[in-house]
Amino acid sequence: MKCDRCQNTAAYSRKYSGESLCSECFSNSILRKTARTISKYNMIQNGELVCVAVSGGKDSLALLHVLSKMAKNHNFRIHAVTIDEGIPGYRDEALDIVRDFCVRLGVEHTIYPYKDLFGLTLDESLKQNEDDRLSSCSICGTFRRRAMDHAAMQIGADIIATGHNLDDTLQTFVINTLSGDTNKIGWMDPDTSNNTLRKIKPFCEIYESEIVFYAFTNNLPFQTEPCPHTNEGIRTEIREFLNKLENSHSGIKNNMYRSVLKISQTMKDANHKEKIKCANCGAECTGKVCSVCKMIVDLRD
Ligand code: SF4
Numbered sequence: 001m002k003c004d005r006c007q008n009t010a011a012y013s014r015k016y017s018g019e020s021l022c023s024e025c026f027s028n029s030i031l032r033k034t035a036r037t038i039s040k041y042n043m044i045q046n047g048e049l050v051c052v053a054v055s056g057g058k059d060s061l062a063l064l065h066v067l068s069k070m071a072k073n074h075n076f077r078i079h080a081v082t083i084d085e086g087i088p089g090y091r092d093e094a095l096d097i098v099r100d101f102c103v104r105l106g107v108e109h110t111i112y113p114y115k116d117l118f119g120l121t122l123d124e125s126l127k128q129n130e131d132d133r134l135s136s137c138s139i140c141g142t143f144r145r146r147a148m149d150h151a152a153m154q155i156g157a158d159i160i161a162t163g164h165n166l167d168d169t170l171q172t173f174v175i176n177t178l179s180g181d182t183n184k185i186g187w188m189d190p191d192t193s194n195n196t197l198r199k200i201k202p203f204c205e206i207y208e209s210e211i212v213f214y215a216f217t218n219n220l221p222f223q224t225e226p227c228p229h230t231n232e233g234i235r236t237e238i239r240e241f242l243n244k245l246e247n248s249h250s251g252i253k254n255n256m257y258r259s260v261l262k263i264s265q266t267m268k269d270a271n272h273k274e275k276i277k278c279a280n281c282g283a284e285c286t287g288k289v290c291s292v293c294k295m296i297v298d299l300r301d
């Protein structure tokens, strides 16, 4: 079968649009889609430095690949950051992959270990949580968000870019809806223009399956080994359910994404709270103490 945009052999069939694309036209379409999302939400302004969060997984390496191409013809710069949680065996492989890839792309790269920032590796903090009051990923995720904010400030970045895709957004929306956590739905709005440090997700309008194909067709090296603490809980079931729906109703994820956007914008307006400073560390938060200080106290108790 021929590519619909040139005479090369088609390598990808985009069911929701009915297009057949060769590898090159497919990759160009991902670049164009990402550029459209960035421009639609004013994600990056002229002259800004973008801190790209690169874990070593397919999404973050694909994002780094796409943004490094864009940075060559646009007026912004990028700097890759990897957070080292201190998970023996697992993180080391990813760090090697990211280091080599950044050298290949000519992108500056810095590693920030939890141990340096919080005085504890993830494994050490999990030992203090032996009765499993908190899940590994909730401890790790809270530390990671703070570590990324710190890294971005250290390198003088204006924005943090992460590789979250459209499927991640839909799954998170369903999880928040099922758990009754409507406040969190308001945080899903891709417009973060009012935040001091903006968080952007340039792949938020792209299916996960397309990121996988982009990584594959561009020979991107990525870590396939899962984290030993991974506990996706209900997320895997939701992913499978949404993929099943998409298989029988092409484009249904795109439709759902548009609904999620409208709902999250409404929720954001409804639960807008004034930011105050954490009484302990001074970080911006919405309670008396921030989530990191609260977690450290909980782990000590
Ligand atoms: Fe951290 Fe959980 Fe990710 Fe492992 S799977 S790196 S524990 S958030």
Ligand code: ZN
Pocket: 003, 004, 005, 006, 007, 008, 021, 022, 023, 024, 025, 026
């Ligand atoms: Zn083509």
